[in-house]
Amino acid sequence: MSVSHAVTDVVTNRSGKVDLGRVTALAEVFGQVSDPRKSKGVRHPLAAVLTALTMALLCGARDFRQAADRVAELPQPLLAAAGARRHPVLGIRIPPGRDTLRRLTASIDATVMDRLICTWLNTLLDAHPGTGLALDGKTVRNTHPGTGLDVQLFSAMRHDNAVVVAQVQVPADTTEVTQIATLLDPIDITGMTITADAAHPSRDTAAYLLKRDAGYVFTVKGNRPGLLTAITDRLPSAVPTLAAATHTEHRNGHRITRTIWAAPADGVDYPGAAQVFRIRRDTYDPDGQRVSKHITHGVTSLTCTATEIAAHVRGHWGIENRIHWVRDVLLGEDAHHAYLGNTAHTMAALRNLALALIRLAGHTRIKQIMERHHADKMLIPALLKAVN
Secondary structure (H helix, E strand, O other), rough: OOOOOOOOOOOEEEEEEEEOHHHHHHHHHOOOOOOOOOOOOOOOEEEHHHHHHHHHHHHHOHEEEEEEEHHHHOOOHHHHOOOEOOOOOOOEEEEOHHHHHHHHHHHHOOHHHHHHHHHHHHHHHHOOOEEEEEEEEEEEEEOOOOOOOOOEEEEEEEEOOOOOOEEEEEOOOOOOOHHHHHHHHHOOOOOEEEEOOOOOOOOOHHHHHOOOOEEEEEOOOOOOOHHHHHHHHHHOOOHHOOOOOEEEEEEEOOOOOEEEEEEEOOOOOOOOEEEEEEEEEEOOOOOOOOOEEEEEEEEEEOOOOOOHHHHHHHHHHHHHHHHHHHHHHHHOOOOOOOOOOOOOOOOHHHHHHHHHHHHHHHHHHHHHHHHHHHHHHHHHHHHHHHHH
8 A cells, every 4th residue: 555745735633634734844944045054964954944933933942952952842743844855664754853953053054045024024014104113233142152243243134013014233343333224225115213312313214215216214422422412402301391292101100201302403514304303201119119210312204293203212222121031031142152144144044033923923921922833833823824
């Protein structure tokens, strides 16, 4: 009797039919990455390794040991859909081991892989005029022990869904400020609002964004003294009666009040400047005592309301607490020490992908979803199918 080992798009388990098409589609994306190994002696296809590693991250793997354990636990249908190597005698799919995961993540072209992932994610996203796009850099710790030059990654995250749509590694001899065009050239930013912290409001950056038909909201600090002075000179006094908008929220027993003052940017010598603003955030403890006060100044090319400006400024910090914090705390990015070659950039790109897939499927409780996948890995295809 002959036995078929063909990959099928749909399998049946105790929960019913499971569509594996999106797992195969993900493997096809990774299939565009060039394999750095010599063809002779290759045991595990590169696309299958990267797909399996992504599924391990969806199960909460924090390092290569955990990733190898999660991959070894993947059911045969998932390994088959990923394109894993088949045993020549037994016919079963063989998962790649820890050493294979480590070697390949260090040796592949992380820049190309990251761009392919972001291009694929962008095809899944709808374009909405005015959508915020947060730019921020992140240092990956423990990536160059003893040299003092840890890997720096520069990313762009959409405010509306917390998906990283572009990411590049910053060359060691420069800073993220010089990488704006490198980061944004591959993606369409027409009609979007670019937000960035006080490191970025240079005239060249503003001119570049305007040329790309994008708006901007920049915070400004003392590193741009002339621009900061021009902003403060045009703003009204920081008294509540002159505020353009005030918003209060209660979080963890504390009361947080945000107040914004705005004014036309008439006479401000800065490309495209339409308005300047000041945002003050006061935090009060449960007894009503103020425990902190933070004031931010900024400039924007937008002619929108002060409330919308404040929303863009607040949305910008999502890249810190919805991307960088999650990668560090849930996925152990900075605690990881096995960073050789391109591993830091490769793993950051795959972590971004895993988080994007979870969020695009409509989930916000990242840790809970990862724990569920770890308990039942056949839930992964349903997650991928829900991505839209």
